[in-house]
Amino acid sequence: MKMIRVGMLGLGTVGSGVYKILTEDQSQIQSKLGCRVEIAKILVRDKKKFRDFSVPEDILVTDPKLILEDETIDIVVELIGGIDPAKAHILKAIENGKHVVTANKALISQHGDEIEDAAQACGVTVRYEASVCGGIPILSTLQEALSANRIQEVFGIVNGTTNYILTKMSNEKVDFKQALEEAQQKGYAEADPTSDVEAFDALYKLLILAKFSFNTQAEHSLVYREGITNISINDIQYAEELGYKIKLLAIGKESDGQIELRVHPTLIPKEHPLASVGDAYNAVYVKGSAVGSLMFYGRGAGSLPTGSAVVGDIMYLVNHEIGNGCHIYNRPAAAIKAFKNMRDTKSTYYIRVIVKDIPGVLGRIATVFGKHSVSLASIIQKDVGSDQVPIVFLTHETLEGNLQNAIDEITDIPEVHTIGNIIRVDHL
């Protein structure tokens, strides 16, 4: 079986996520690709540094040349961040004929064209899905699945730190300073929060989003940028009174052949899907000429979500660019799987029972539920006194089979008129 060898630069938050996915899920990745993907070498600063997961010391290197000039390495994954030396390493890898995957938004937003020119000249491909909104596959979707559309508008909550702060200010009515401190304590904000709260991070992501939406690389100076440091509790409260939530939005629009790009706090109607994106979640809302409005929602940061995007890019390269020796998975693998019988599934249940209003019937029903191990979470009973009284039960999680046995027995209680409805509840 063909082996694809990956050289990784950096083993921080994202790097460790990539390492875990590629090692722990090796067999399922292999069955999808028809070839093995192996992390051959990892560039680190200190081989002996304590890590909370085990990595064989013999694949750690401290000299980047051992990766960039290794002829057996097919793909270089750059996860050290920043411009220098990341840019030089990537250009060297390209020059040596390696495909590149990176999560580096600062670099791609400022030097993306130069890097892609070099890649094109050398016949290799650079991918950077993880650079925008972590686990949300927005770039590949704009590039491929939505390629039939002219993108007219893109609105993104692309920075988890500021969304966490604004959500906290809104829900708990604490001021910016206090919300920022809590974000720092929880690890959502860095000690120097400038890049997030002054919206530089969001600006980088908007530039990359704009490139995929409007097919043009814009300069930083063309983007209007405003952070969230001036948002007060007063503003959040007045906005709520007027029917709005305040979110830091990255906005790109194309109309009449002109593009506008801006990042700033924005009041959006509270019933809009973007308004319900809370905490450190990210979301991107897109309007396309054919598809209309679409929204993508998910985790914009974190070791495994961002790792998911990096490994997705690696698998894309294996599938579409390297190919040779690997099968192309243009159809899902047809595995044989076991299916659960409905009686063996678990759920919470809403049950509406119509009873004749006779004292004691509630107790009798509850007893039957108990006998079949169905435990009750809530009961609503109203309209006492009429001929047909509805009682609504909400159960705790229970086996469908037990629930059905209980219902069969409840149906036989003489004071039970009918089972009004049984609807499953899912807390997702």
Add this chain to the structure above:
Amino acid sequence: MKMIRVGMLGLGTVGSGVYKILTEDQSQIQSKLGCRVEIAKILVRDKKKFRDFSVPEDILVTDPKLILEDETIDIVVELIGGIDPAKAHILKAIENGKHVVTANKALISQHGDEIEDAAQACGVTVRYEASVCGGIPILSTLQEALSANRIQEVFGIVNGTTNYILTKMSNEKVDFKQALEEAQQKGYAEADPTSDVEAFDALYKLLILAKFSFNTQAEHSLVYREGITNISINDIQYAEELGYKIKLLAIGKESDGQIELRVHPTLIPKEHPLASVGDAYNAVYVKGSAVGSLMFYGRGAGSLPTGSAVVGDIMYLVNHEIGNGCHIYNRPAAAIKAFKNMRDTKSTYYIRVIVKDIPGVLGRIATVFGKHSVSLASIIQKDVGSDQVPIVFLTHETLEGNLQNAIDEITDIPEVHTIGNIIRVDHL
């Protein structure tokens, strides 16, 4: 320039969307692909039928052989629906070496494996993004961008008709029968609504989603199915009292090597993102081993949204399967575009002004706004009597330049203490 020739079977709702996209956006599609995509022939029942858009009569044919056996056709797009004769046409196209794109969920959910076996044997590819949730690119995302993940759960609002009915019942407290009638009047439900309201349509889509999520093709009989005809206003009201919305969900889960598939009305917490998916919109919520929770939201039906998915599949085939002569767009085209100056952008504005509480200042400020063509939508003034009184203005849409000119002048009014904040408003 190389030409890709498409033969289309059917020119109904989806077919006309595909035709419009491929003809009206031909130049942008050409610039992305580096080759022309042309609709060479369209199979129709009646060449003379009235259509509300113009299509050259000489590309219309009534004999499917003229498409299926035309050696110059590269891709056959099947949009007639149903099993017979769609299945036979697709198998014939595959046998003749043509790639296939279809939106046919009934066919793919029941005979997908047979069709893909045939395609694999003939070295062609079958794609069917449009068969699940119209414009939402969920299948290609599960297959490619999320390929690093084991999918653990998938929850979908995959049927627009029933979501429209449930939204109407919930918002307007009308019963199922009345909501169904309105859905029929608006064209969201068919004269015979069985396939939608009894959840057969959702079942088809769940089977295809399960194939891409869990890599297995399930039989229809393995899926528990329950429609929405028994949902009463009472249930919706009790659910709301308990903190839930009722949605028809297609649910797939894999745990401990076992899969469960079910389609049924479900109570979900009203603060969950799926709960805010209203009207005829669709959404799919996915939990992956690495990426965590993701949600995709958009239009699940309609001529252009579904056409967007079909044309996306055609472009994928040109890019990845046909290739020869077309450039691979592994980077966005670098077009030169004009950028708007911030003063020329339009927005609605929230403005909080702190004034010394002197009679007449509100009128003076409003006059300045008027002078600069900034029209006001709402004003909030409270706390009258204190030394520093906030007044909040919400404007109608206005030019940033005009707004800035007005603010400069307002700052100079002696009774104005300070501009508390200016935040843009977007109604998306």
